[in-house]
Structure formats: structure tokens, C-alpha cells
Amino acid sequence: MPLLGIRVLGDPVLREETVLVDAITPALQALIDDMFETMHAARGVGLAAPQVGRAERVAVIEVDGQPHVLINPEIIEREGTLKWEEGCLSIPEIYGDVTRSKRVVVRAMNRDGHTFEIEGTELLGVCMQHEIDHLHGKLFIDHLSFLKRQKVMALWDAEKDQYPNFVRDISKEVHDDDDPAHDDERL
Numbered sequence: 001m002p003l004l005g006i007r008v009l010g011d012p013v014l015r016e017e018t019v020l021v022d023a024i025t026p027a028l029q030a031l032i033d034d035m036f037e038t039m040h041a042a043r044g045v046g047l048a049a050p051q052v053g054r055a056e057r058v059a060v061i062e063v064d065g066q067p068h069v070l071i072n073p074e075i076i077e078r079e080g081t082l083k084w085e086e087g088c089l090s091i092p093e094i095y096g097d098v099t100r101s102k103r104v105v106v107r108a109m110n111r112d113g114h115t116f117e118i119e120g121t122e123l124l125g126v127c128m129q130h131e132i133d134h135l136h137g138k139l140f141i142d143h144l145s146f147l148k149r150q151k152v153m154a155l156w157d158a159e160k161d162q163y164p165n166f167v168r169d170i171s172k173e174v175h176d177d178d179d180p181a182h183d184d185e186r187l
């Protein structure tokens, strides 16, 4: 299974709406498997299809050792608010506090096409909200205040040149010096 190139901020695909999945095919399942492998290699906890240049409405998540596949996910309940420091595999090294719902219930299909509901709080809840945003062309920086977003974009200006054509090649990265404090924040 190949590692997929991760698209970074600036690639228009990250701003596109995804397309509902209407059939579970071997090709879709292969995409899901490659997304898990890519997410693991990037030390992330969530990855959505647009981040690997794809239009399918699919995201993968792994929180507390529990993998979840979300096909056509929808938030059907939300409650409360919380603030969480988020990062994104498509905006490496950039972090910011985002206000999210404290608890969400998501309905989705799994890798086999079965519909299920999953409740999430804390990291799982934040991650599901972050990945579902990706599936509608939205990024965590969109939730920041104007000033914070300007700060973040200035930092990104110094980062972005490492990613020619907006592609991040995980197979060439060395993660030894990453800050482990951010291990749970690469969504």
C-alpha cells in the first residue's frame, strides 16, 4: 500500500466540497487503507480525503488506539462548547485554539457500508468535527479570529516553501525532532 502525498494549505482541493459516496468499492476500501497508512506515517490522529487530493466524502480517525472510518459523516447532535488546541496535517507546525462543540454524535457508514452512530467528546469529538469540516472545504484556521489567523498565516509563510506544488511527501520526512506535546493535535 502506498503512502499518499498530503496536500497542504494553498492547494485548492482543500477548499472543495466533497462528493457523497454512493457505493462501497474495493477502490474506495484501498483508498481508506492508504489513508490510514499515510495518517500513521504522519503521526496524525485524523485524515480526510481532500487532504490526499481526493473528492470522496471519507475520513479516517484513530483516537486512543481505536480506528474509525467515517463515510458520508453527518453531525446529528451537538452540545456545549470547548476550546481545543488544534493542528492539521495539511498545515504542519501551525497550531491554534478552536472553539468546538463539547459533545457530538455523528452518523456515518463504516468501511463495509454499514451505518453507525458514534458519540465523541474531548479529542474524538474535536477530531470528528475537524475532519467533517475538511469534507466541506473548511480548515481549522477558518475558526480563528482575524488577528490570530493573521499571526498563523505569517508563521505559515515561513513554512510553506518546503512543500513544492502544495504536496507534503511523508516518506521523506524525519519526525525525530517533532514536539511530542503535539502528538494528539495533528488532525
Ligand code: NI
Pocket (backbone or CB within 6 Å): 087, 088, 089, 090, 130, 134, 186, 187
Ligand atoms: Ni486537518
